[in-house]
Amino acid sequence: MIKSFKIIISVLTIQFLVVSTSLGEEKEVKDCFEKINRATFAFNMALDKVLFRPVALGYRKLPSPIRTGTSNALNNLSNLVTIPNNILQGDLKAAGNNTIRLIINTTIGIVGIFDPANTLGFEKLEKEDFGQTFGAMGVGEGCYLVLPVIGPSTVRDAFGSLVSMSGGDAWYNLTVKNDTQYFKESDYYYSKLTEGVDFRAKNLETFDSLEKTSVDFYATVRSLYLQDRDRKINNLKIKTDTLDDSDWDSLDK
């Protein structure tokens, strides 16, 4: 088991280093493992149909304050990964804002169920992770990957997740790595599962209609994931920076 884990890490590291240096100017999608990715995607879609979608539909039936509270608590927990990444990206202002939010919401906001920090002027900012930090440092995304259960990723983002699980995520350290009397290993997996269900419940209609109207749903999800990561890494405001006017100008020639 440990041996195969080491092999996976080695392959990912090689991919990470090779592709990150060669993809600097490349704009084309690098789907090096497309056949495997498509198979994993089909597996994930089947899993979604029998598990995640029905659970998300059930979750939707919960009263709105319960869903909002759950979403707030999970968001509060994600600050444990966001804050170190704010610091690594040199964004100390955001790190300060998120640290204050974490303290206020964990205490006065009762483990993050409520968001009094927002009322006090500490706004909710975008989440950050190690994949984004690598991206901000100029590391290329590498090949596109579809991970079982987890879904779309890239070599860079998968490497970022490994960093989280190797000490970068305080919540993971508290629950899975350390034996404390307060938390169990399962708390981490429950929180991740709930995060997935919460995300799915918020995107039920969007996801369903995209699936219904796509001629290649795999390619649609891949495009949306890569655009979203690009936007987050470049900290673009929600606007049209995803498209250059020159893309459209060629139509008028």
Added chain:
Amino acid sequence: MTNLRIKIIIVTLFFFINLNSNSIANVSSDFINDITSKASNILSSQDTEEFKIQELIKIGQNSVDIDGIGFYTLGKHRKNLSDDQKNDFKKIFREYFLKSFSTRLVEYKEAKIVVISEDVKNEKYTIVKSKLLATSNRPEVAIDWRVYTKDPSKPLIRDLIIEGLSLARTQREEFNSIIVNNDGNIIALFTSLKEFNNK
């Protein structure tokens, strides 16, 4: 005296340039306000789904540059098309787009969009920023509209950017994937679109 004359000319020019850009901006905002309120009325009505789809298709036909988006989504493959293939594609894509557009929209029963501001990028494009208001089931969604204003009397939508994700770009990458996975054969894309249209 000459300096004064030059200053007057410059001020006058600025006045007209500014007036012109303001009028384009207003045209775009009013245009988006108009179509979103029409769509919102259709979606919240008690009419049948078939009727709603027909009404949404009419909006799409009048307000979207379907041919422009179609050719944009072909990207680099556009150059390899013959004139006959271009005409075929226009027909197939138009049908695909209107079906896909109306099917996506009809899912939203409560859709209230508020226009926030606009950004005149140049004489050809204005970006209208708006938000789809939150409901108890989904959060607020930011939607930017790329409006083609080459003819200010007939603005047309060329792209929707939802939470920073461009639908035109997504469509282009989807089409490219189909073509690439069929060894560059563009007919495979035509076949996929026809299959979708006939579903």
